[in-house]
Amino acid sequence: MVNIPKTQTAATVPKLGGGVVFVHDYPVPQPGHNEVLAKVLYSGVCQSDLHTQAGIAASANGTPIRNVKLPHVGGHEGIGRIIALGPGVDEDIKVGTYVGIRFASRICRRCNFCLAGKEQHCIKSTNHLHHEDGSFQEYIALDAGYLTLLPDDIDPVVTGPVLCAGLTTYKAVKNCNVKAGDSVVVVGAGGGLGHLAVQYALAQGAIVYGVDGGVEKGEFLKSIGVTGYVDFTTTPNLTEKIHEITHGGADAVIVTAANPKAFAQAAEMLAVGGTLSCVGIPAERGFLETPISTIVIKGLHITGNLVGSLKECLEAVDLVRRGIVKPKVTVRPFEDLPKIYEELERGDVLGRIVLKIAKDE
DSSP states (O other), X not given: OOOOOSEEEEEEBSSTTSOOEEEEEEEOOOOOTTEEEEEEEEEEOOHHHHHHHHTOOXXXXXXXXXXXXXXXXXXXXXXXXXXEEOTTOOTXXXXXXXXXXXXXXXXXXXXXXXXXXXXXXXXXXEETTTTSOOSSBSXXXXXXGGOEEOOTTSOHHHHGGGGTHHHHHHHHHHHTTOOTTOEEEEXXXXXXXXXXXXXXXXXXXXXXXXXXXXXXXXXXXXXXXXXXXXXXXXXXXXXXXXXXXXXXXXXXXXXXXXXXXXXXXXXXXEEEXXXXXXXXXXXXXXXXXXXXXXXXXXXXXXXXXXXXXXXXXXXXHHHHHTTSXXXXXXXXXXXXXXXXXXXXXXXXXXXXXXXXXXSOO
């Protein structure tokens, strides 16, 4: 019988913009009907966590999201292990199973989006960023009807970032209809989202070019297989450079950077019939600055990516489990979260930072 404590350590945000406060007597939730209780082992740290706790995360209309549960407990790239079952849980869900703590927490299963396998857009959905406590705590209650059950042979250290960064970029590559031989440009390629976008595109047989800043990121990106690297800090005209190295424009441009400047002329990097895939969400309102005539005459496609479905998540995880995609993670202590937010703000992070939440695993 697992001994479940009454209280735990959680990284709370008492008020938006007020910074992180570690609380050591935060209540451990009791699993209700058709819920499981999981012990959180590891959790990736996403730019969305940073923006939400700061009160600057952008909504669909570009205004800041203010309807956030307080105290706020972020984290939506968590890997946990089921330690207890609430009443009514199906018999095939077992204690000891690895489980993912994703952005989406609950869905209605009845709306048109749920029925179409696009449940990330469910009109009644809740998530672990704005509505429910996420993975920046030691224990979490999860809806057993929408569980991300993971294989026993995953590596829990690297799998967390796949649940948001990996899923989102895998979906972005799918939305671009990337096929073998296509040229794909990833903007923000050295970051947590970007380096995964590079690898998911490579897995489809694409020729991938990375755009980011600095020599270190360039060396890293070459080590994971990019054909070319463009340093935006030393390149006067990015659009011109991309047209040059892709011989006329890219078949797809995936923008993972959360900076409006990264999006402004991104569509102009495309070849005829190309697709711009928007992934990173800037905190401030940003706009594409491409002339409408360019979009019409070149027959361009523009798509957005809000994570993906549970099925797509498991597909993204499988590519990591089989070693085709290899997340670059740096494991840090749970207590480092405030410091990590500062590093994310400065753009100092290469790959993804993963917090070690459980002290004894």
